Amino acid sequence: MKIILTFCLLFNLSFAYSQSDENAYNKLNSLYNKKQYFKLKNILKNGNNTLDKIQKEYFNSLVLSVFNKPSESNSYIDELLNEYTEELSDSMKLNLLNSKLLNCINLYQYREAMNVTEKLLTEYKPIMKQDETDELINSALIWKAASDLSPQTVTKSGDTRLAIKKDLAGLTNIKVNVNSVEEEFIFDTGANFSTVSNSIALKTGMNFLEGSVEVGTATGLKVNAKLAYADTMKIGNIIFTNVLFLVLPDEDLSFADGAYVINGIVGFPVIEDMKQITLSDKEIFIPAETDRSVYNNLSMNGLIPIIETIVNSDTLIFSFDTGARTTMLYSLYYEENRSDVENNYQPEDIKFGGAGGEVIMKGYRLNGLKFAVASGNVSLDSISLIGEHFTDNDEFVYGNLGNDFIKKFDKMTINFENMYVDFDN
Numbered sequence: 001m002k003i004i005l006t007f008c009l010l011f012n013l014s015f016a017y018s019q020s021d022e023n024a025y026n027k028l029n030s031l032y033n034k035k036q037y038f039k040l041k042n043i044l045k046n047g048n049n050t051l052d053k054i055q056k057e058y059f060n061s062l063v064l065s066v067f068n069k070p071s072e073s074n075s076y077i078d079e080l081l082n083e084y085t086e087e088l089s090d091s092m093k094l095n096l097l098n099s100k101l102l103n104c105i106n107l108y109q110y111r112e113a114m115n116v117t118e119k120l121l122t123e124y125k126p127i128m129k130q131d132e133t134d135e136l137i138n139s140a141l142i143w144k145a146a147s148d149l150s151p152q153t154v155t156k157s158g159d160t161r162l163a164i165k166k167d168l169a170g171l172t173n174i175k176v177n178v179n180s181v182e183e184e185f186i187f188d189t190g191a192n193f194s195t196v197s198n199s200i201a202l203k204t205g206m207n208f209l210e211g212s213v214e215v216g217t218a219t220g221l222k223v224n225a226k227l228a229y230a231d232t233m234k235i236g237n238i239i240f241t242n243v244l245f246l247v248l249p250d251e252d253l254s255f256a257d258g259a260y261v262i263n264g265i266v267g268f269p270v271i272e273d274m275k276q277i278t279l280s281d282k283e284i285f286i287p288a289e290t291d292r293s294v295y296n297n298l299s300m301n302g303l304i305p306i307i308e309t310i311v312n313s314d315t316l317i318f319s320f321d322t323g324a325r326t327t328m329l330y331s332l333y334y335e336e337n338r339s340d341v342e343n344n345y346q347p348e349d350i351k352f353g354g355a356g357g358e359v360i361m362k363g364y365r366l367n368g369l370k371f372a373v374a375s376g377n378v379s380l381d382s383i384s385l386i387g388e389h390f391t392d393n394d395e396f397v398y399g400n401l402g403n404d405f406i407k408k409f410d411k412m413t414i415n416f417e418n419m420y421v422d423f424d425n
């Protein structure tokens with residue numbers, strides 16, 4: 001299950017640099033526009049370009065943001081906007097402010113997120129598309145409601161080992177203690193906000209904030225959510241404070257006529273603050289200190305984790321959702337492999353669900369696809385391919401990596417400090 005709030009970036013050029021600078025800028029700009037963050041980072045790291053100082057700082061600030069270094073990114077952004085504003089085009093300023101907005105969200109600086117959103121809507125609305133301004137207006141309701149809420153904090157008193165329980169949908173559930181009330185919540189990296197049902201929010205004594213917001217779901221449906229925060233949430237030996245939740249009506253988290261009910265979801269803003277997690281069939285291990293790795297295959301698109309994935313021989317980017325039961329391919333994959341798919345598979349209806357209900361879309365089921373992430377390499381069958389556009393994410397990611405891939409391995413480690421995912425048998 002995934003709650004989606006999209007913050008769009010524009011990439012328009014209005015430069016008059018030398019031909020070599022313009023070509024270098026256009027190449028990097030194209031990679032960024034297509035969410036090819038790994039390739040972009042490597043080019044900047046190797047220095048194989050003819051960018052000037054401002055262009056380098058510009059792309060570095062954007063790359064730092066998507067690789068979850070919000071404070072460092074904001075330092076570059078503030079320098080560029082304060083000292084080089086005359087040298088920046090409006091489109092560059094727009095992109096920098098969009099990145100700063102996401103940085104502030106990742107730093108739990110809700111008042112500053114509101115200020116940046118207001119600046120975007122006041123000064124840059126004429127160069128944004130209507131759906132982009134609509135998203136900003138909608139998300140501004142969250143930051144305004146939470147503007148007086150202090151940033152989320154986390155305190156670790158040692159390593160944490162959490163016993164996990166698989167629910168009827170095969171999703172990972174853990175015990176959480178919200179304001180001294182124990183509950184079981186789904187553990188979901190793909191939920192870009194922690195979420196709770198209205199009845200559980202009331203039961204645990206959460207503090208409701210004013211207003212409501214419209215959110216999209218993994219199925220593309222829209223639901224209305226309230227906002228609330230927990231003074232404290234304890235998970236093992238970790239204590240979080242000021243944890244912001246989306247609050248959905250109970251019926252939007254109930255499926256199959258009430259046979260399957262979701263109480264709550266521990267989403268990305270909490271999981272990211274754990275810094276590193278290792279998941280196995282029986283437990284989640286959260287070390288007090290993080291590790292390093294040779295891999296750097298994890299980045300962010302807003303609050304959605306993006307993972308570098310090899311499918312057969314193609315290196316593609318997937319959203320990464322530990323709350324998804326199965327791996328799914330999106331319309332972008334279909335468009336690039338249409339002939340092969342149509343020659344080897346018969347179309348069929350694909351049914352899947354999320355908050356707000358279930359949908360049926362046209363697609364295919366593919367077999368024998370080889371998926372590789374870091375040191376993990378497996379073949380998967382019966383992969384759902386959605387043949388039509390249904391979410392903003394499918395414009396740039398090729399699919400979502402789910403639990404059918406993850407469960408092929410004994411352990412999976414996700415590190416949000418050094419931005420890598422690895423698998424181990």
